[in-house]
Amino acid sequence: MRLTLLNVIVAVVLAIAFAALNAAYLVWAERRGAARIQRRPGPNINGPFGLLQPPLDGIKLMAKQLTIPGGADKIMFITAPVLAMFPAIMSFVTIPFSDTIVAKNMSVGVLMIFAFASMGSMSLLFAGWSSRNKYSMMSSVRAVSQAVAYEIPMLITTITVVMIAGSTDLMEIVHQQSRSILHWNIFPLLGNSHNLLMPFSFLIFFICTLAETNRAPFDLGEAESELVAGFHTEYGSMGFGLFFMGEYANIVIGSCMTTILFLGGWSCPFGLFPGVWWFILKLYLLIATFIWIRWTFPRTTIYGLLNLSWKILIPLSLFNLLFTAGLIKVF
Amino acid sequence: MVAYFTEIFTGLMSLFIGMGITFKEFFKPTVTVSYPYETLTMSARYRGHIELVENEEGNSQCVVCGLCEKACPSDCITLAGEKPEGGKKKVLTKYMLDFTKCSLCGSCVESCSFGAITFSKEYNLASTKKEDFYFDLLKRLEERNT
Ligand code: SF4
Ligand code: SF4
Numbered sequence: 001m002r003l004t005l006l007n008v009i010v011a012v013v014l015a016i017a018f019a020a021l022n023a024a025y026l027v028w029a030e031r032r033g034a035a036r037i038q039r040r041p042g043p044n045i046n047g048p049f050g051l052l053q054p055p056l057d058g059i060k061l062m063a064k065q066l067t068i069p070g071g072a073d074k075i076m077f078i079t080a081p082v083l084a085m086f087p088a089i090m091s092f093v094t095i096p097f098s099d100t101i102v103a104k105n106m107s108v109g110v111l112m113i114f115a116f117a118s119m120g121s122m123s124l125l126f127a128g129w130s131s132r133n134k135y136s137m138m139s140s141v142r143a144v145s146q147a148v149a150y151e152i153p154m155l156i157t158t159i160t161v162v163m164i165a166g167s168t169d170l171m172e173i174v175h176q177q178s179r180s181i182l183h184w185n186i187f188p189l190l191g192n193s194h195n196l197l198m199p200f201s202f203l204i205f206f207i208c209t210l211a212e213t214n215r216a217p218f219d220l221g222e223a224e225s226e227l228v229a230g231f232h233t234e235y236g237s238m239g240f241g242l243f244f245m246g247e248y249a250n251i252v253i254g255s256c257m258t259t260i261l262f263l264g265g266w267s268c269p270f271g272l273f274p275g276v277w278w279f280i281l282k283l284y285l286l287i288a289t290f291i292w293i294r295w296t297f298p299r300t301t302i303y304g305l306l307n308l309s310w311k312i313l314i315p316l317s318l319f320n321l322l323f324t325a326g327l328i329k330v331f
Numbered sequence: 332m333v334a335y336f337t338e339i340f341t342g343l344m345s346l347f348i349g350m351g352i353t354f355k356e357f358f359k360p361t362v363t364v365s366y367p368y369e370t371l372t373m374s375a376r377y378r379g380h381i382e383l384v385e386n387e388e389g390n391s392q393c394v395v396c397g398l399c400e401k402a403c404p405s406d407c408i409t410l411a412g413e414k415p416e417g418g419k420k421k422v423l424t425k426y427m428l429d430f431t432k433c434s435l436c437g438s439c440v441e442s443c444s445f446g447a448i449t450f451s452k453e454y455n456l457a458s459t460k461k462e463d464f465y466f467d468l469l470k471r472l473e474e475r476n477t
Contacts, residue, residue, distance in 0.1 A: 033357070040362075
């Protein structure tokens, strides 16, 4: 175990590279996808299919000056973008991509990821608070109330899954679903739960992931039509770049968690060649769905958003929790 | 209670319908014209600035009657002509259009009973200088012919 520290460092470096690459090319995918939905070509000038656009954008961002507005709280202002990126990177360390590809599997993996995920809203709060800008302030107030509202149903749903699996170890949760597609947690019958409500749990979890990552239709935090650019209005250069990377890293993590908790992780639907490729496939299908949803629905209102959580998702997920507990007791 | 669940259900269904629509749109061909690389042909009734119509020899059909000059409400047109030695008809020697004031109303085109002017299909006309919009239509006619 002397190599552990080295392992972690390598893992963190790989995680940063993975996150940065993903952020860059998910932006590209997002812009191309959005364009296709709107029947435009999207970025197609730089390189084949516009594939050189992300690195060029990156260079442009890095070449810009980082300005700190007068009257801003300097330390908080600088901490915020780092705080947006850091939890996302840390979460990558504990996510198992396959039986062997995992930096540091922990018996409390689920807990750890949610603990880090909840730090993300801190960064939004810091950014909005320290910018000394009313739009940023409004935005971070919204973002935090949204995060509080959606973390609850998300955690309740996760508890449901954890109860079924009887473990908070992500590896263990995947292993229990690995026999065939029908054993995945999303399907009600053959799974460990025999719980008819599992597809709804999946939906609730997915909606919460959308809301937690501040994606459209829940992107009230950065509602351009009302709040300029929300909490990152005052950020330029790589400060903005880090927020952007953080957002996309969070999308990847949300999709990873959905894959692990509900879609059987790296296991194959037909029990053939389980491995990291299945994980990647499911991951990117989910991310494509994220993009698809973003360019389909208009932004909700803040009331609509909070009503959805407090009046629909929380009661339903609580009911589901009790129902699952009852089933586990009976069978 | 029933209303609560129907609302959730219909809401959810409408979301799926919306996603179905964007899914279909995704696979349709794009309709954008990538402008500097591709251009559209302008429709028949498109109004660019006016230009002179040429006759078979490539010269202007204008007889220098000056009706267009008078018809223009914004005073855009300045023209001059002279009778060449031995010739019967006047020949246009100068036709200036001040496009900065033109409202593309069409009075000039309508007033010309010789069909000597018409609307062009020109639209690539950006410039930073006002002087670029004082057009010498005779020169443009020559350039078109060469
Ligand atoms: S279109 Fe109207 S405004 Fe323009 S030159 Fe002709 S008469 Fe004048
Ligand atoms: S009205 Fe026609 S013919 Fe007369 S001067 Fe104008 S362009 Fe020439």
